[in-house]
Amino acid sequence: MKRLKNVCLLISLLLCLSTTIKADTIHVYLPISGPQNYCQSAGFDTFIIHKHPAYGATLWNINGIPSGSGDSLIYIPTSAGSFSIIATWAGNSFGVQLNLFLVPPPHSTFQINNGSGHLNLTNDTLWLCDPTVSISAQGLVSTDVTTFGWYASGSLITSNSLLPITTSGVYYFQADNSCATTRDTIVAVRLPVTLPVFNDTSFCNTSLSLVLDPGPGWNYAWTPGGATTQTLLVTTPGTYSVNVSNLCTVGGTASLVVDHQSYPVPDLLYLQGNAMCADSVVVLDPSPGYTYSSYMWSGGATTNSITISGLTGGGGLYNVTVSQGTCTETASVFLTYLPLPSKPALCVATVDAATGNNKLTWEVSETGIASYNIYQLTSGYTLIGNVPNVAGATTLSFYDLVTNPMASAARYKIAAVDNTCGLESDQSFYHGTIKINSNPGTGGVLDLTVTDQYVDESGTYVPTKYYILIDSLNNGNLTMKDSMNAVFNSYTVTNPVQGATYVISVQLPWACGAKTNFGQMSFSNKSMVYMSVDELQNNISIKIYPNPSKGIFNIEAKNIIRIEVLDNLGRRVLTTNNPTIDMSKQSSGIYNARVYTKAGVGNCKLVVE
Template sequence: MDKLLRCFLIFLVSGQFLSAQADYISWEFRGGNLLNNPDGTSTGPGPEPAGLDVADIPSTPITFGRLQSAVLGDLDGDDDLDFISGSQGGTVHYYENDGTPTAPNWVAASIPTLDTLWIDRDNPFRNQNRPQLVDIDNDDDLDLFIGTDYDYEGDRNNDILFYRNVGTPETPVFEYVPNGIPGLNDIEVAEFPGLGFVDLDNDTDLDLVALGSDKLTYFLNTGDPENPVFERQSEADSPWSDEDAYTNMDVPVPVFEDFDKDGDFDMFFMIDTGFVRWIENIGTVTEPQFDDPQLLFNGELTRGEIGSFATIDFGDVNGDGLKDAILGSFNVARFAWFRQVPVCVAPSTPVVTATPVTCEGETSTITISGDLNIASTWSIYTDSCGGTLLGTTTTNTSTFEVTPTAPGTTYYIRGEDGDLACIDESTAICVEITIPVNAIDDPTFGYPDTNYCSNDSNPSPAITGTTGGTFSSTSGLSIDPDTGVIDIANSTPNTYTVTYTTNGTCPDSSDQEITIIQQDDATFNYTDSSYCSNDSNPTPTITGTTGGTFSSTSGLSIDPDTGVIDLANSTPNVYTVTYTTSGTCPNSSDQEITIIQQDDATFSYTDSSYCSDDSNPAPTITGSTGGTFNSTSGLSIDPDTGIIDLATSTPATYTVIYTTNGTCTNSSDQEITIIQQDNATFNYTSNSYCSNDANPTPTITGTSGGTFSTPMGLSIDPDTGVIDITNSTPDTYTVTYTTSGICPNSSNQEITILQQEDATFSYTANSYCSNESNPVPAITGTTGGTFSADSGLSIDLNTGVIDLADSTPDTYTITYTTAGLCPNSSSVEITIHPLPNVAIENDSSTISVNSLEGATYQWINCDTDSPVASETNASFTISENGSYAVDITINGCTNRSECVTINIANSLSDFKLYPNPSEGMIHVTLPSVIDIAIYNNHGRKVFETTNTSIDISTLKSGVYFMKIETSEGTTIRKLVRN
């Protein structure tokens, strides 16, 4: 019920019927305004207006004066009920109760995070919202839900918005949660749904019922009270037999109360015409079932009409312990409240039963069945009716658990109405029920002591309670189950719980703790039975009972508390050491200890350092002989004689240890250093160098700081070994490197100095025409090398012969590189001149060629193969028919065109070429065409045909020349490809 009392619901119902009420409840209009009140004296403001008749109802363009709901809740923590309301414009408004818990007075007030709410500001005319207050996360403050057709971002895809209260019960702060509550976010429920939260399946969390658009939708909470998760239920799984049976309401808000006191929640709402209706839950506490009809209320709420699209909520606003009703209307905006008026219908005589119990301490369930009517509780007493109150129940049929005492307890049950004063409790019917019960056995027993040594006599318990029971204990204790006698010798020393259990009708048991103490364990030991006089002082290990004392025969110096033997101050001899415990059961044990004098391990070598090629040194032993030698790793030493094998030892510093082999061995050491003969390793990067190479520097991988030497002819730096190649005579030399350490050493490397090869070569000329004979180079230096040149020059890499015809005219650098041990290279520059491009164009009497800068021209009579006198221009006017060509010379390179036959008096004058320029088809108009050839700007034929319609789309853009041969002669025309 506490959960439900925290669920304060909005009620905006349209077109539904509210359920009928019990005959002990009536309702009376108290304050606010009604549209019609045929059962009362007025429609407002009423005898207790409570501020509702003068409440500041906004009539701004935001709300349009329409506040369509009233939702009760204590929003300022002052123990009276405030309320909030939605509006047509998408806003939420707060009305604070500044009266008292018994005399409400509501005034418009401010909660900042409510004042700023405005759902879908762009659509104010149909933007009703249905706010609802409920503690959905069980944190003792009220959260806010809003049923709307618009989400917070203004989209029509989210009917339920959630605002978590991140403030306190006294100062709420409502924070929008974009993801909402699991199962309720981004869902379509109804247009402006009203929301009712209630625990319909009695699982301690709140389920949800949504009403709107003439339809009911049920959401089951499958989470927990702190973390709700809602699952939309199908109509088949819904407690409502017909979820579409709400056509008399458009935008209602469902409310759930148990006014009929049958232990389950019924549903209350308002229909579109402004009247209250309810539907009875005919199911159970865990399996609700709601069926028609929609029932009427009692009293003035039966026909009290507040206006269209109204809502209702319930709460005790006048402090009389009964829930009152507050109504809100959509159009026009008005509020009203009704007091619940008790009707004094006495409770019926209840039928009381109880489950039987056998022994004291068992629980019996009392079941009370009857009609409470005006009574608010069934009260359960002991001693007398009205004596000691054990508790109450609040539903007609209810249960109550009791624990009777022997030989039995009588319980008294009657209906009570609290402060309503309808029931005279002094004369009210009180039903008695007596529950008999047996007393529990007395299991009292005891042993004489709680602690026993393992060698004590076996103890027996004294039973002062109910005899004839049995004894038991935790594992390890040997005990007689009938007598309780403990067999100490066969019990493991430990602490045990001994339990005595009676065997009567109502058995009981009691415990006593018993400790079996083991006789002290005096076990101890030293790590050895004998010690040398120079050993570390030995400490005994006590594996038994600690805290005892040590003693020994005379001559041994021993600590009586720790047992540590002072070897240096003890006389070498044989002793008996005794350890005696000091516990409850003391014990002692002995160990024999012998003290032995230590050996003398003195020895020495003649020197402390040796070269690796010295004679092997032997030590002199001046102490106890017969011991063994060893050293740190790397020294080759004879373990019996101590002779060091220098040749097989790794040069380093070692510690040689001589250890005697007596009973009390001793050892001494001497540091010996083995010095390695110097490492004269060195090398040059190569065994031979050319006379033009960089001066080589040797790498000394052995001992540095030595000197270099060589025979005459090689110039070498004696300190660094750098060879001055330029000043050295080409020859083969032996270079020697000699170290300068304690044990010097030397090594050699053979070095050869080679003379660099001669790469001289030349061509007969520096430039050539592309139609000349291929030039061959003359190599005057070292032969057998290879040639290379810039890209575009066709050259034989082995001979250097240039293929002028296959080379692109240009200037090139040709390099010749020898192939010997000391290669060399040289280069010459060669220019290849192109032949001038020749293409003749004729217009019957005059022929011409392309004009080239720096060119000279000479026209040729092809019939006589001789120059035409004085014709040295780019054009030539023909005086007689014949065959003609032209020689063009540039840079000393001459090129001749093809011969063109000229017949002035023939049909060539009718020649037509169109379109020109063109990028596709061209057409030639000329009779008796034998052949058509097209040449590029370099005089190379790129196309040939006998057709007079030609597709030139495959040619690249540029200038071309067309040669047309007919039966009457040949003509040439310029052609442009776009």
């Protein structure tokens, strides 16, 4: 009966076991390394622990409690936890740890351990005030997890529960067991501790639209309007401010002025074009009819416009900066002026031996010249003539038909006139002609005196030597006779030629086109026509004095019947039988006198100064 009872108990035990062991049966074979983790959330599994075949007779214990012997151990847990199952044989032992879990790890809470910072009420945001703030995960039980650690962007940062945070970002604490993984996320935001700064802003000729943003991490109170948002859209000018504060600082106020200006864009390019004549006057105004708040021209002027003349300011780049409120704009223009003709230079001022008139000669050294104006010194320099330019000419000349070289020396200047704008150059340096006086001396000589020497205003030339020339036939053909040092101003012609005239000249130290037979020379006026005191004409002895004269001549001859005076064109200007002739009303020059006597007709020359 006892044996039958034991069989019944065994059968009852097996029946009991058959109702407890789940379909999930887990076989664990020794030896095995490391703990074995299993989730039992769906019910407890049946674990069969197998010894190694090399082990001898084996005894088993669970958490230090003997639990049978044999080649294997059947273990059906009834609670979660850690279970140490050890097999011993022949003084040896080997075990395995079963970690059984019913639920995933619990969620953690966070707390600040080091540094200044603040956690929000929902424990999912950390406000960073100090450079480093350390937080830790709380509520972690070692038996609830197998592994844990802090992560960011999917990468493990540390396997500790304590995390030092230095930068803003998203961090999460992850705890694992065989049932599941639990993650708790926290967003770290570094709060600003320096007040924001706004700069005054201007909108110049554009629509006003400005978003003011002092940055995240503040509490906001905007003025005007009272908005509490982080940003404020501004569409009208004015003064705006925001009061900010946060958990890290008491905060303060940032403000700015928003300015909006509309005005015509300054422009000077409408004045830019082709080169202008040098006397052209241009008024530079960046916006005619409109006045800006201020002006600053490149030359320093602050007026709303400036006047430019090619004769004063000249061409070049001009710019102006205008302001309207806090807005500034710049406009520029490059003005080009045609230059004035270059200052010409006289080659020579002389008395023309052929005509007896003053003559000016100069070189044509510049293109684009239409003509040359001639000026003579009177009370000032007076325009007395104009000489058109001649294509291909290298020199030009002007004859002064008004001035009497016998009466006085003359000073002349010339100026070039361009053919585009009709503008005149600066006047040349003046040149002055030579003036001499002549008087018959005792002993049949003729005295020549230089009363006005040749003058070159530039100072390039000062006479050092005079040349004495003779016009034997008084027809303009000169022959060199003598020379003298210019320190002397008088020369005596001994044995003068009857009916001849004399001139004094200087040789200038520069060339001017083709040279004359005497180089570049300036000649004085002619001397008186030399007549001896007792001239024999057709066997008639005639005496004339003074000659030259200002107009009164005395003629002595025997038995004068009448006297006729003819000008150089053969026209009779006077007939008289009075031996004293009055020519004071006649022009200066040389006249022919015919003296009729009972013995015949004699001819002589009269020189009226």
